[in-house]
Amino acid sequence: MKKIVSAFLISSFLLNTTVIAAPVFEGHAEYTDQYKQDQQDLFTGEIEHLERKDIINMTVSQVLDGSINMEGDEFFAEVTNEVYGDKGVIIPKGTIAHGKITQSGDPKRMGRSAWLELAFDYLVTPDGREIPIEGKMSTRLHPAVETTKIIAQDVGYTVAGGAVGGLLALNWLGLEAAIASQGYTLAGGAAVGGVIGLGMALMRKGNEVLIAPGDEIRVKINTSVPLPVYKDTALKQHELFYPGLDINISNIEHEEDPFGELNTITVTLMISNMSDKGFSGLDMALVNDYNKVFRPSIFGDTKLMFMHLNPGDKKIGQISFAVDNINRSFWLTFFDRRSGAAVAKISLDNAYRNVSEKTKKKNLKKRKHKTNYKKEEDVLDEI
Numbered sequence: 001m002k003k004i005v006s007a008f009l010i011s012s013f014l015l016n017t018t019v020i021a022a023p024v025f026e027g028h029a030e031y032t033d034q035y036k037q038d039q040q041d042l043f044t045g046e047i048e049h050l051e052r053k054d055i056i057n058m059t060v061s062q063v064l065d066g067s068i069n070m071e072g073d074e075f076f077a078e079v080t081n082e083v084y085g086d087k088g089v090i091i092p093k094g095t096i097a098h099g100k101i102t103q104s105g106d107p108k109r110m111g112r113s114a115w116l117e118l119a120f121d122y123l124v125t126p127d128g129r130e131i132p133i134e135g136k137m138s139t140r141l142h143p144a145v146e147t148t149k150i151i152a153q154d155v156g157y158t159v160a161g162g163a164v165g166g167l168l169a170l171n172w173l174g175l176e177a178a179i180a181s182q183g184y185t186l187a188g189g190a191a192v193g194g195v196i197g198l199g200m201a202l203m204r205k206g207n208e209v210l211i212a213p214g215d216e217i218r219v220k221i222n223t224s225v226p227l228p229v230y231k232d233t234a235l236k237q238h239e240l241f242y243p244g245l246d247i248n249i250s251n252i253e254h255e256e257d258p259f260g261e262l263n264t265i266t267v268t269l270m271i272s273n274m275s276d277k278g279f280s281g282l283d284m285a286l287v288n289d290y291n292k293v294f295r296p297s298i299f300g301d302t303k304l305m306f307m308h309l310n311p312g313d314k315k316i317g318q319i320s321f322a323v324d325n326i327n328r329s330f331w332l333t334f335f336d337r338r339s340g341a342a343v344a345k346i347s348l349d350n351a352y353r354n355v356s357e358k359t360k361k362k363n364l365k366k367r368k369h370k371t372n373y374k375k376e377e378d379v380l381d382e383i
Contacts, residue, residue, distance in 0.1 A: 038127075041231070041234060042127055042228075042230060042231060042234045043228040043229060043230060043231060043234070044087070044088065044228075044229045044230070044231055045228075045229075046087050046088075046228070046229045047226050047227065047228055047229070048085025048086060048087055048088070048090045048226075048227055048228075048229055049085065049224050049225065049226050049227070050083065050085075050090060050091065050133070050221055050223075050224065050225040050226075050227055051221065051224055052221055052222060052223065052224055053221075054083065054220075054221045055218050055219065055220055055221070056079055056081075056083055056091065056097075056135065056218075056219045056221065057079070057080045057081045057216055057217070057218055057219075057364075057367075058077040058078060058079055058080060058097055058216070058217050058218075058219055059077060059078055059080050059213060059214060059215060059216055059217070059325070059327045060075060060076075060077045060078075060099075060211055060212070060213055060215070060217065061075065061076045061077060061078060061213060062075055062076070062213065063210065063211070063212050063213070064101070064116060064118075064209075064210070064211040064212075065208070065209075065210050065375065066104060066106075066114040066115070066116055066208045066209035066210065066375070067114075067208045067375070069101055069104070069116070070101065070104070071101055071102060071103060071104055072100065072101065073100065073101045074098070074099070074100050075099050075100070075101075076096055076097065076098060076099065077096070077097045077099055077120070077217065077219075078094060078095070078096055078097070078327075079091060079092070079093055079094065079095040079096075079097065079123075080093060080216060080327040081093060081364075082235070085227070085229060087229045088229040088230060088231075088232070089229065089230045089232075089235060090227040090228070090229060090230070091123065091125070091131075091227065092125065092126055092230060092235050093329070093349065094126050094329065095123050095124065095125045095126065096123065096124045097120050097122075097123050097124075097133075097135075097219070098120065098121055098122050098123075098124075099118050099119065099120045099121075100118070100119050100120075100121070101116055101117070101118060102117050102118065102119045102136075103116075103117040104116050104117070105140070114208045114209040115138065115139045115140035115209055116138070116139050116140075116209050116211070116373075117136070117137070117138040117139075117140065118136065118137045118138070118217070118219075119134075119135070119136055120133060120134075120135035120136070120137075120219055121133065121134065131225060131227065132225070133221060133223060133225055134221070134222040134223040135219040135220060135221050135222065136219065136220055136222060137217050137218060137219045137220065139209050139211070139373045208375040209373050209374070209375060210373060210374070210375035211373050213325060214263075214324070214325040214326065214327065215373065216327060216367045216368070218368075232353075236347070236350050237329065237331070237347035237349050237350055238345075238347070239331070239345055239346055239347050239350065240342065240343070240344055240345040241344055242275055242277070242334070242343040242344040243275060244273065244274040244275030244276065244311075245271075245272075245273055245274070245275045245277075245279075245334065245343070245344050246271070246272040246273075246274070247269060247270075247271055247332065247334075247344065247346050248269060248270045248271075249267055249268070249269045249332065249346060249348070249351035250268050250269065250270065250354075250355075251267070251268035251355055251356075251359060252265065252266070252267055252268075252348055252351060252352055252355055252359070252363075253265070253266045253268075253359060253362070253363065254326055254363040254366055254367065255300075255320070255366075256366070257297075257299050257322060258299055262326060262366055262367065263322055263323055263324070263326055264297060264299065264300065264320050264321065264322050264323075264326075265286065265320065265321050265323060265326060265330065265348070266300055266301070266318055266319070266320040266321075267318065267319055267320075267321070267332060267348070268317070268318050269304075269316075269317070269318075269319070269332070270314070270315070270316045271309060271314065271315045271316075272314045273309045273310065273311055273312065273313050273314070274311065274312065275311060276311060277311070277336065277343070278308070278309060278310045278311060278337075279308075279309040279334055279337075280306075280307060280308050280309065280337075281296060281304045281305040281306055281307045281319065282295070282296070282305070282306075283334055283335050283336075283337055284296060284304075284319065284332065284333065284334055284335075285321070285332075285333050285335065286321040286323060286330045286331070286332060286333070286348075287330065287331050287333045287342070287345070288323070288325075288328045288329060288330050288331075289328055289329040289330075290328070292324070293333075294321045294322065294323045294324075294330075295321070296319055296320065296321060297320045297321055297322040299320065299322065300318070300319070300320025301317065301318040301319065301320060303317050303318070304317040304318065304319040305319055326367070327367075329347070329348070329349050330347075330348040330349075331345040331346060331347050331348065332345070332346045332348060333345045333346075
């Protein structure tokens with residue numbers, strides 16, 4: 001009897017083991033099939049190379065302050081422009097880069113500014129691939145350029161000092177003395193002022209360096225890396241449409257506000273409202289990928305901002321939005337006036353692919369011009 005019971009228990013155990021083990025194999029097969037399908041959905045099947053000559057535009061995710069950060073500190077940056085090969089996009093916007101501060105220099109006398117050198121060793125794409133790279137970026141000026149810049153600033157200090165010295169001589173000795181001495185009092189005052197100005201230039205220290213989120217850095221690639229080409233459909237951002245509300249974005253410009261900050265996005269669009277809802281310009285906003293909402297700016301074309309878009313209306317014009325970081329992803333969003341819920345979301349990234357190359361080059365030039373990485377003096381530091 002014991003033998004029969006033992007045989008029964010052993011056979012039951014083996015049967016259960018077999019039943020439990022089967023789904024493991026099936027799950028592995030399903031994962032492999034899904035992975036292959038994902039690859040087909042994302043990529044064209046062609047291979048391009050990230051070349052040594054390529055430049056990748058990025059923005060850092062945290063502040064890099066030359067007076068605080070040290071060599072060896074790690075940080076992350078985000079790719080702000082799609083990188084193209086001959087056959088399409090090989091690195092999408094939003095790709096994360098891992099970086100490290102490799103060298104740094106303190107501000108010196110004679111106006112020599114601080115500097116940081118950054119190195120990048122790998123990228124993580126939005127689809128989860130890790131790509132080894134070798135990239136570098138430095139805020140350090142070429143010695144010849146820095147010397148020219150310092151000389152120009154020092155001449156400015158000396159001229160300013162001379163002007164101040166001449167005015168002091170005129171105030172202390174009077175106009176009569178200047179006439180009687182045939183101008184020698186002014187010349188002497190200017191000479192003394194010039195010496196003082198030159199002394200200020202020699203003693204003057206350069207600026208600390210600061211790279212903040214929103215500042216765009218340009219990273220030079222030092223290796224050649226083979227990469228698959230993305231399909232256009234794989235890179236499109238999700239959008240939300242409302243029946244009858246047709247929104248077409250034809251142009252996107254990056255602009256400075258009246259205070260010189262490059263923080264304004266101006267959108268040219270055509271709106272056709274054949275829906276059952278009415279909208280106004282104040283029902284529109286830009287929403288970024290962190291769900292932060294930016295309403296229309298008064299520093300721009302306000303025609304669409306104060307419009308009323310009733311069912312059956314069509315409007316064409318521009319509208320501007322002041323944002324905190326011009327390099328993030330944004331959606332032009334229409335809100336229901338009563339509920340406050342978003343009823344339509346149009347991706348600016350999707351629309352930007354159809355913007356003219358002339359506008360893209362103009363925007364890129366403005367963003368390059370902004371990046372001097374100079375740390376402004378904090379009034380609180382003086383207290």
